[in-house]
Amino acid sequence: MAMIKRTEWADATALIQSAQKIVVVTHVSPDGDAFGSMLGLVNGLLSLDKQVDCAVDDGVDDYMAFLPNSTLIQKKLTTGEWDVMISTDASDEQRTGECGAYARAHSQKVINIDHHATNTMFGDVYLVDSTAVSATEVVFRWFETMNLPLDKTIALPLLTGLVTDTMGFRTSNVTTDTLTTAQKLMNAGASLAEVTARALDTRSFDSLMIWRYALATAELHEGGVLSAELTLVDAQQVGMTEANDLGLVGFLVKVDEAMIAVVFKEVDGGKINVSMRAKQGFNVSQVAFALGGGGHVQAAGATVDGLMDDVKARVIPMLIDAAKAGTLTIG
Ligand code: 5GP
Ligand code: MN
Numbered sequence: 001m002a003m004i005k006r007t008e009w010a011d012a013t014a015l016i017q018s019a020q021k022i023v024v025v026t027h028v029s030p031d032g033d034a035f036g037s038m039l040g041l042v043n044g045l046l047s048l049d050k051q052v053d054c055a056v057d058d059g060v061d062d063y064m065a066f067l068p069n070s071t072l073i074q075k076k077l078t079t080g081e082w083d084v085m086i087s088t089d090a091s092d093e094q095r096t097g098e099c100g101a102y103a104r105a106h107s108q109k110v111i112n113i114d115h116h117a118t119n120t121m122f123g124d125v126y127l128v129d130s131t132a133v134s135a136t137e138v139v140f141r142w143f144e145t146m147n148l149p150l151d152k153t154i155a156l157p158l159l160t161g162l163v164t165d166t167m168g169f170r171t172s173n174v175t176t177d178t179l180t181t182a183q184k185l186m187n188a189g190a191s192l193a194e195v196t197a198r199a200l201d202t203r204s205f206d207s208l209m210i211w212r213y214a215l216a217t218a219e220l221h222e223g224g225v226l227s228a229e230l231t232l233v234d235a236q237q238v239g240m241t242e243a244n245d246l247g248l249v250g251f252l253v254k255v256d257e258a259m260i261a262v263v264f265k266e267v268d269g270g271k272i273n274v275s276m277r278a279k280q281g282f283n284v285s286q287v288a289f290a291l292g293g294g295g296h297v298q299a300a301g302a303t304v305d306g307l308m309d310d311v312k313a314r315v316i317p318m319l320i321d322a323a324k325a326g327t328l329t330i331g
Pocket of ligand 1 (some may be wrong): 027091293299
């Protein structure tokens with residue numbers, strides 16, 4: 001996957017300056033970077049006296065409620081017209097779900113903020129940089145070009161995306177620049193200890209129960225591909241309405257024998273979500289893209305039509321090939 005660096009800072013700033021009503025959307029199944037970049041943008045735009053809405057399907061998760069103005073996040077958009085829609089951390093339009101579809105249909109222009117190399121370059125103005133470790137890093141750079149004063153309400157969400165997408169500054173793309181950005185955000189009032197405790201070092205008892213089901217299916221394949229699966233029935237056993245692995249795939253890839261980890265999750269309506277992670281030196285983004293999804297070299301995913309066994313039979317050989325094509329560089 002080729003690198004993308006198309007950052008139209010001045011065009012994006014001009015568009016915002018001429019806009020009054022702005023809506024911010026992000027990807028479905030939002031993570032810390034999705035919420036962080038959305039709320040960093042919202043709070044930054046509020047400081048510029050803009051009228052701002054923000055929404056993501058299903059709304060905010062409890063563990064992200066500590067972010068300033070998290071209560072502004074809407075679950076659904078049914079009314080509103082905007083001058084500009086900003087999409088953040090979403091590599092394609094579909095990823096923004098129903099909220100994104102509504103916002104797009106009722107906005108004059110779209111700014112595409114992202115850091116995925118699989119970005120499809122939708123929208124009118126691009127702030128897309130696949131060398132950025134998080135979407136919040138792109139937002140931070142944009143605000144820097146505007147000389148926008150950072151306060152805690154802006155810095156805390158931006159630091160959250162930086163911390164969650166780098167798993168606490170531990171991924172291979174972290175540079176001294178990343179740490180300088182973190183330092184500036186901490187100087188603006190964001191607590192690294194708070195972000196780490198709330199966004200990274202947290203786990204529900206439910207997640208433990210769902211992991212128990214998934215771990216019972218763990219299987220090590222040729223080439224160092226470690227797989228596990230989660231059905232809707234498993235999820236219902238622990239009182240969950242959807243099969244969410246709650247971070248299990250990130251745990252599986254730490255297993256010494258695993259070069260690539262994958263969790264297959266049953267989604268309603270004969271679809272399987274494939275969530276993949278790779279150790280350094282291996283690439284799962286190509287497989288995700290081939291399956292109609294996207295993501296990063298070491299963390300990617302897709303939702304595939306079919307039944308569990310058929311999807312596994314199709315995807316595991318692709319991952320075995322990806323494992324054979326790589327070489328462990330660290331670990
Ligand atoms: P996760 O495995 O945690 O769901 O996702 C890992 C990475 O893959 C994320 O960066 C996410 O953006 C990307 N990703 C996951 N599912 C999809 C998908 O269906 N489509 C696209 N384009 N990207 C996905
Ligand atoms: Mn991200």
